[in-house]
Amino acid sequence: SVPNKLLTLVLIHQNTRLLLGMKKRGFGVGRWSGFGGKVQPGETILEAAERELLEESCVKAPDIKHIGRIDFEFVGEPQIMEVHYFKATVFEGEPAETEEMRPQWFDIDSIPYDRMWSDYVRWFPLMLKGSKFKGYFKFEGMDKYRDYNLEELDQS
Ligand code: 6U4
Ligand code: NA
Ligand code: NA
Numbered sequence: 001s002v003p004n005k006l007l008t009l010v011l012i013h014q015n016t017r018l019l020l021g022m023k024k025r026g027f028g029v030g031r032w033s034g035f036g037g038k039v040q041p042g043e044t045i046l047e048a049a050e051r052e053l054l055e056e057s058c059v060k061a062p063d064i065k066h067i068g069r070i071d072f073e074f075v076g077e078p079q080i081m082e083v084h085y086f087k088a089t090v091f092e093g094e095p096a097e098t099e100e101m102r103p104q105w106f107d108i109d110s111i112p113y114d115r116m117w118s119d120y121v122r123w124f125p126l127m128l129k130g131s132k133f134k135g136y137f138k139f140e141g142m143d144k145y146r147d148y149n150l151e152e153l154d155q156s
Pocket of ligand 2: 037100
């Protein structure tokens, strides 16, 4: 069997606001998302999360915490995408646009779910209330998932 593809995703959440980035190229282009990417050989998942956050948003987050994991299957593709989620409440530097992402603050009452991956509406509320989570989604194409499960773990 094929080893999972390891990916990271970082959310910066401060009280009633949340930083998202508009993906400008590649996988997920045109969607608002957290900041992240592929874990590279020789780095830990946490190191990858910190590196991708800096590369894509220009900020550093000293209190980054692992909050979840979701495995994504795409029908017809043998490789599972294993995404590790992290949350930070403080950051250093100023969010700035990069080649890959355009950052923007959103009020937590106006998250643009209609312009995000369709699984976001499921796990985002858990992230916002401070829970940890573990899940699985089976996508058919880029827009719809066929099956999923999502488990809320302890408060983080
Ligand atoms: P390049 O373009 O090689 O620099 P890289 O930044 O390493 O790529 P990228 O952008 O392909 O990786 O990573 C995809 C990002 O999108 C990861 O952070 C995971 C995230 N992602 C993709 N689909 C997702 C989904 N359905 N739900 C989710 N995160 C998703 O929560
Ligand atoms: Na990325
Ligand atoms: Na990247």
